[in-house]
Amino acid sequence: KCNTPRETTIFFTGNPKKVRCTCKCQADEYKRLQDEERAREKQIQIENLKVNSLISKRYINASFESCDLSNETFKKAWQRCKKYCEVADDVLENGYGIYIFGSSGTGKTHLMACMCNELLLNMKQCLFTNFLEISKAIKATFNNKSETEERLIERISNIDYLFIDDLGTERLNNNGDTWLQEKVYDVINKRYNAKKPTVFTSNYTLNELITERGMMQKTVDRVLEMSNVLLKIEGKSYRSNRNNDLPF
Numbered sequence: 001k002c003n004t005p006r007e008t009t010i011f012f013t014g015n016p017k018k019v020r021c022t023c024k025c026q027a028d029e030y031k032r033l034q035d036e037e038r039a040r041e042k043q044i045q046i047e048n049l050k051v052n053s054l055i056s057k058r059y060i061n062a063s064f065e066s067c068d069l070s071n072e073t074f075k076k077a078w079q080r081c082k083k084y085c086e087v088a089d090d091v092l093e094n095g096y097g098i099y100i101f102g103s104s105g106t107g108k109t110h111l112m113a114c115m116c117n118e119l120l121l122n123m124k125q126c127l128f129t130n131f132l133e134i135s136k137a138i139k140a141t142f143n144n145k146s147e148t149e150e151r152l153i154e155r156i157s158n159i160d161y162l163f164i165d166d167l168g169t170e171r172l173n174n175n176g177d178t179w180l181q182e183k184v185y186d187v188i189n190k191r192y193n194a195k196k197p198t199v200f201t202s203n204y205t206l207n208e209l210i211t212e213r214g215m216m217q218k219t220v221d222r223v224l225e226m227s228n229v230l231l232k233i234e235g236k237s238y239r240s241n242r243n244n245d246l247p248f
Contacts, residue, residue, distance in 0.1 A: 001025045042123070049120050055128040059113035067107070067114065074107050077231040081111055084199075085118040092124075092160055095195030099227035101202045105237025108201040109165050115199060116163050125160040131170045131184050138183060153183075157190035160197070167202040167223070172214040185219045192222045200227065 002025040009016050022030070050060065064082050069075040077100060084091060084098060100108045116128045134156060141147045156162065172181050191198050202209065206224055209215040 045123060046120060049123070049125065050117075053116060053120060053126045053128050054133075055113060055116055055120075055126075059110065059128075060117070062110055062113035062117055064114045064118060067111070071106070071233070071235045073102075073232065073234045074111070077111060077233050078114075080229060080231060081115050082118075085115055085122075088119055088122065088124055088161075091197050095197055095226070096228045097198045097200070097226040098229045098231060099200045099202070099206070099223065100231045100233065101205060102233035103235075103237065104203050106233040106235050108233055111233075112163050112165060112199055112201050116161070119161055126163065127156065127159045127161070128163040128165070129156075130165045131167070131180070131187075134187065135170070135180055135183060153186060153190070156187055157194065158196065162191060162196065162198045164198060164200045167200045168204040168209050168213040168215065170213075172216075181216055181219070185216060185222070188219055188222045188226070192226050198226050206230075 002023055004024040006020060006023045006026075007018050008021045009018055011017070064078065064085075067074075067078055069078060081098065081100075084096070090096070100112065102108060113128065116126045119126050137152060138149050141149045141152055170180055170184065172184070188198070200223060204213060206220050209220050209223075210217055
């Protein structure tokens with residue numbers, strides 16, 4: 001087909017000998033099959049990473065390309081977050097983090113999911129969760145012989161990219177039960193010491209986490225130190241929009 005040789009001459013103990021070789025179209029076909037196999041393996045790895053990331057079904061297909069950029073403050077945050085993913089290796093090496101805050105329904109979680117999915121597509125190890133889910137997972141270890149609280153917290157603390165959604169929605173109590181306070185600080189402090197990238201979203205400013213949500217000062221101080229960029233998203237809630245293109 002390609003008019004290139006399928007045999008060549010080699011010299012064996014000084015004597016010429018003709019042997020079969022791969023012609024161009026055979027080599028191209030072999031490369032195509034190898035590329036397809038690598039693509040399949042990569043897709044399997046990405047799907048496994050997505051499962052392990054715990055990102056919910058609602059946000060599994062969130063992408064930067066599908067975002068509505070009509071809100072100027074959202075657009076500016078979108079630009080910074082997209083660039084963050086483009087320099088992911090530098091982010092990981094230096095432990096850069098972002099704190100995204102603003103009113104409920106302005107797209108903070110969606111934007112963070114876009115970041116997580118973008119990193120997953122580039123084979124990065126991510127975890128997308130919140131402290132309510134983390135506290136449930138910790139409590140589930142109490143009667144679990146195969147898993148311990150320490151190992152769970154270590155895994156969360158050592159994941160390459162951690163996305164903590166809705167920081168401040170936890171019921172934190174400074175007068176009595178401080179268990180969750182301590183676990184929140186433990187995870188954040190371990191990631192701070194390990195210089196691991198962490199992205200937060202919240203409906204509250206950092207100061208409001210203390211004054212309105214009862215979070216310990218030292219925890220908020222760590223969040224501030226870990227967040228190299230603070231991004232505020234303002235505007236009306238997207239949740240007020242209704243889908244009129246329904247089958248009923």
